[in-house]
Amino acid sequence: MRTSIATVCLSGTLDQKLVAAHEAGFDGVEIFEPDLIASPRSPEEIRARAAGLGLSLDLYQPFRDFEGVGPELLDQNLRRAAAKFGLMNRLGIDTMLLCSNVATARSGDEQLAAAQLRLLGDLAERHGVRVAYEALAWGRFVDGYETAARIVRLADHPRIGLCLDSFHILSKGHSPEAIETIPAEKIFFVQMADAPLLSMDVLSWSRHHRLFPGEGGFDLGTFMAHLARTGYTGPVSLEIFNDTFRQADPLETAIDARRSLRWLEHEAAVSLGAEAGGGRAARMPIASLPRVEPPADVGYVELRTTELPELRRLLGQLGFRSHGEHRTKTVELWSQGDARVVLGEPGSDRPRPTVAGLGLSVDDPATSLRRARELFAPEIPRQQDVGEEPLVGVGAPDGSEVFFGAARGPEPRWVSEFGAAADGEPPMIERVDHVNLAQPWQHFDAAVLFFHSVLDLRPDPSVEVAAPVGLVRSQVLRSADGVVRIALNLVPSAAAGDAILPQHVAFASADVLALARAARGRGFRPLDIPANYYDDIEARYQIEPGLLAELRELNVMYDRDESGEFLHFYTHPIGTVFLEVVERRGGYAGYGALNAPVRLAAQYQHRRAARQGAGA
Structure with missing residues (x-):
């Protein structure tokens, strides 16, 4: 063509x-x-x-x-x-x-x-x-x-x-x-x-x-x-x-x-x-891309930040266990259930967002890489020592990286390249539910096309959410089974240089309330949600009083639709990233869109208070 x-x-x-x-x-x-x-x-x-x-x-x-x-x-x-x-x-x-x-x-x-x-x-x-x-x-x-x-x-x-x-x-x-x-x-x-x-x-x-x-x-x-x-x-x-x-x-x-x-x-x-067999044959030379199945899951999320001590402490409070450093690379691994977080310092070679990389489990990494190359995604060179699990990856428009690893069994083989996980309580987090990537204004549409075309993720209709600094445009791309979900947020121009919209990683749990209570026992302080919010959801949903009291106490947010319920809470931002834990009950497939303005306002207030405290 x-x-x-x-x-x-x-x-x-x-x-x-x-x-x-x-x-x-x-x-x-x-x-x-x-x-x-x-x-x-x-x-x-x-x-x-x-x-x-x-x-x-x-x-x-x-x-x-x-x-x-x-x-x-x-x-x-x-x-x-x-x-x-x-x-x-x-x-x-x-x-x-x-x-x-x-x-x-x-x-x-x-x-x-x-x-x-x-x-x-x-x-x-x-x-x-x-x-x-x-x-x-x-x-x-x-x-x-x-x-x-x-x-x-x-x-x-x-x-x-x-x-x-x-x-x-x-x-x-x-x-x-x-x-x-x-x-x-x-x-x-x-x-x-x-x-x-x-x-x-x-x-x-x-x-x-x-x-x-x-x-x-x-x-x-x-x-x-x-x-x-x-x-x-x-x-x-x-x-x-x-x-x-x-x-x-x-x-x-x-x-x-x-x-x-x-x-x-x-x-x-x-x-x-x-439509083969019907109509006229095409004379235009048209070639299909290598066929790939959508990713089976998010094998890991890589976070790069200078505030590693705070992130380590936060992960520990949420029940993650440390595996220590990689045997040849300057990164460390934390895990809980099938949720894995790789931590490292920012590199000096080129700017990358805090959510610096995603590791995706695919049927055939070589074919996924070939498709990405044909879609003009730049391949990321990766040093690989003898005996290490091969990972191949490409660059996304915002400078982050997407790596493809083979989907094999309950635990990827590359995990063994880190130390054994420290002992801990039974996992209460199961896996990565979704990853939310804040996009600069010039990369948003390109990012939609990248994840749509390279990974064969299908876009949901975009929505706009009110934030203290303007409307935030959000677009979710997801696999057909809903296991892999990537949400893209367009940073308002007024916030672009102010990190008002940090990126975040959401983890799935079968019991958010129990996890929130256990984390509080380890010293965790969630993002504060105003009392007005709980008055509003009580009027909207007629929530059972005991559940409502527990939501208030633990700063857990709530949503409901005809298919099920959604419970979730947020951590305070650490630099330009924060974490979320979610519980989906029934067939709920959304993200608590009505709660987003409240969360954005709470983060905005927290950031303003932190700045005022630093300047005092």
Whole structure:
């Protein structure tokens, strides 16, 4: 599958955008006109620069407000088009994007639009270029691809074809099935975009909230399958208008973009395979990714912090037992049940979040690594001595690491590389329930795509939670069986440099109240929950008085839905991490979303009090 990206997707100068597209492995780019106008390079220099980078220049865009106009304006539009066609000749670009008219059209007569496009086609013929007509979702008269296809068919000109854009089609709720009725030779260009499923005007949605495929809610795999069955073999490009992407590092964004197209290619292959034997065969070369099963469990969580004594004390209070240091590496292991925490000092090589790594148990680590590589995840070099369990890993967008280990038996073999666990009471924690990773603003959407595509975790609908410093956007990705759950939180900009939203690890217990009481006996002090909270849940849930009194006493929070109950408590933050212990009763599968604002406010108050105490 030939890949392309519009320069509007990336930040920086046009030259920086070309370099980023090349480094990320794209075949070509679309030139967004404002990027060209702002460039100090001549069109010939840009053409040579792209060629030197091995990039084709696939599309010049956009040309606006052409069809459906009166005779005088039509003449002006043709003069304007002639100038752009000449510019395209200098750039070596053979296709121009024509957007359906949103501002100057006086008539929705399709015969008139077709006649005017035919004139434009004659002009394009003289310059040896083509025009790809795109129905904008907010076009004055033409806002659907089937209408645009009828007009192109009526124009009946070899230089006039279609541009299909997934956002304009799916945001309007149009079915993509009719794409298969369009002759492949009339599809000149294809642009792909995902988006969150929002309720807002389509223009604002398009201009600010598009996402790369796999980061939003559109069914793009099915869309691509319809496209592939037409016989289209041209570039599949990305046109993403997104305020975050246009501020982030262009190379990081380009790599994320290239990952999204590789994932999309796989999803199209899966969709086509599922429908094998029906419809037309795809001529577009499409390759699936190595097939992997979702992780079986979280084998360990690695925490890197300078506040190791406090974390050791906290783990001990919760009943974790120390195994001591690794025999060759400067990390230590703490465990309880199947929950394992690896502790270490922050490295000096590159910045990493406190939750620095996840060890995941998978059926075939080599295949998981190969899939991750094909999705442009960088492999993490790891020193491995003789006799040590092989672990292979890749880097996540936020700088953390994900390692794959073989799922074998009740205890991974690498545990024996540490000392024997100290004696202790029977475990009251069973395993890691979920890991909550606070993401910087520039990495959130990339992280969603990373965990979705690399690990085949499926995203739940995102939610927003009120915090003292703003709304926190949260997205959970989980395995089908719900055993592996990774929650991503978008740090509000006001909190980004203040660690207001530390990361956290949640452990599963069969009896949270007993564990909380035992931990208190070891000196544990939970995060303080205000009395108003317990008054509220008493009114909301009519909790049995004895249970309510115990929840108050132990600072345990409570939630309930039609499937079951949820009891959980939090530790105070230690640096930029805190811990949670949860108990799920019945079929409860949530995370206590209604409790999150109370927890965030309690952490905020604790941090303010700690600062005031330090300054006193």
